Structure formats: structure tokens, C-alpha cells
Amino acid sequence: MTDSFAYTLSMVLDDKALSIQLHGGCDIEASLVSLQALADTLAKNPIEGLLMDYSKYELTFEMDEFSKLADAYCTEFPEKFPVAFVYRENQVGRAIYMTRRLEETSRPSRAFESADMAMSWLEAQLVPRVMPPAGGAGQSSAGLGSAS
Known part of the structure; x- marks a missing residue:
């Protein structure tokens, strides 16, 4: 029996x-809830990339379940947001599937067999995201530069 789903x-x-390191066994519902919480965190914080x-x-996961996870990454994460995956040899098919799906939706993604290689790639991808001002969607530029 595998350990229950957890992450660091x-x-x-x-x-x-x-950086998120997953532990234990698969749980589709826990994974989807965690991905939604992660997407919310990314939307509210100036995080520039994910490992x-x-x-x-x-x-x-069966492929239909794994496809649901890929859908969450592809629809909930910011565009142009880089994601590096670290995988084991027996996970290579899923790693390729996920990175292709993300790349198709303008989210740079690569999969690596080591965390060091993933970290190096991710560091090269980092471009700060512009966050909206606190309390609103920004201000109109109509008044900028106008003389009163």
C-alpha cells in the first residue's frame, strides 16, 4: 500500500x-484541489516559475485522470508561466504528455530526470510577471500627462 498524497x-x-515535491500515492481529487489552490496562489503572488x-x-493515474490534471495546468496557470517537471524513468510518458500540453497553451515547460537540471532550465526562463495594483484592475491612462 502506498502512502497518502502529500507535498512539500x-x-x-x-x-x-x-518548488513542490510530491510524495506518496495518487489521489485525483486531492491533486485537483491542490492544483486549484496553487493556481490561486500564483494569481495572487509574484511567483515567476514552478518546479x-x-x-x-x-x-x-489512468490517462483520463492525468488528462484532467493537464487540463488544470493548461487552463488555470498564467500564460507564459514556466513549469519544470522532475520525473522518474517510469514516468517519462506522462512527463512528455504534460510538457507538450503546456507548450501548446503558451506555457513553457520541460521535463528532467534531475532537480538540478530542472532548476537550471527554470532559472533561465524566469521573467517577472506584472501584478495588478492592490485593490483594483489598474487606473485609466486618460489622466496621465494631462495638464490641469
Whole structure:
């Protein structure tokens, strides 16, 4: 029997990127809830990239379930947001599937067999995202530069 779904979070690359290491076994509902919470976090914080480490995770989702996870990455994460995956050899098919899906939706993505290689690639991808001002969607430029 595998351990239950869990993860460890840490900020990396001078606190510009989030690293998530998954542990235990697959749970589609817990994974989808976690991905939605992650998407909310990305929308509210100036995080510039993500490293998802599946190397200690029992990635046994059926393809239809894994496709739901890919859908969440592709629709909930910001465009142009880089995601590096770390995988085990027996997960290579799923890693290729996920990175292709993300690339098709303008989200740079690569999969690696080591966290060091993933981190190097991710660091090269980091481009700060512009966050909207607190409390609103921005201000009109109509009054900018006008003389009163």
C-alpha cells in the first residue's frame, strides 16, 4: 500500500520560483484541489516559475485522470508561466504528455530526470510577471500627462 498524497513546498531561485515535491500515492481529487489552490496562489503572488518534482510520487493515474490534471495546468496557470517537471524513468510518458500540453497553451515547460537540471532550465526562463495594483484592475491612462 502506498502512502497518502502529500507535498512539500519551498521557494527557490531567490524566492522567484516555487518548488513542490510530491510524495506518496495518487489521489485525483486531492491533486485537483491542490492544483486549484496553487493556481490561486500564483494569481495572487509574484511567483515567476514552478518546479514540480514527481520523482518521489507514485504517479499511477489512468490517462483520463492525468488528462484532467493537464487540463488544470493548461487552463488555470498564467500564460507564459514556466513549469519544470522532475520525473522518474517510469514516468517519462506522462512527463512528455504534460510538457507538450503546456507548450501548446503558451506555457513553457520541460521535463528532467534531475532537480538540478530542472532548476537550471527554470532559472533561465524566469521573467517577472506584472501584478495588478492592490485593490483594483489598474487606473485609466486618460489622466496621465494631462495638464490641469
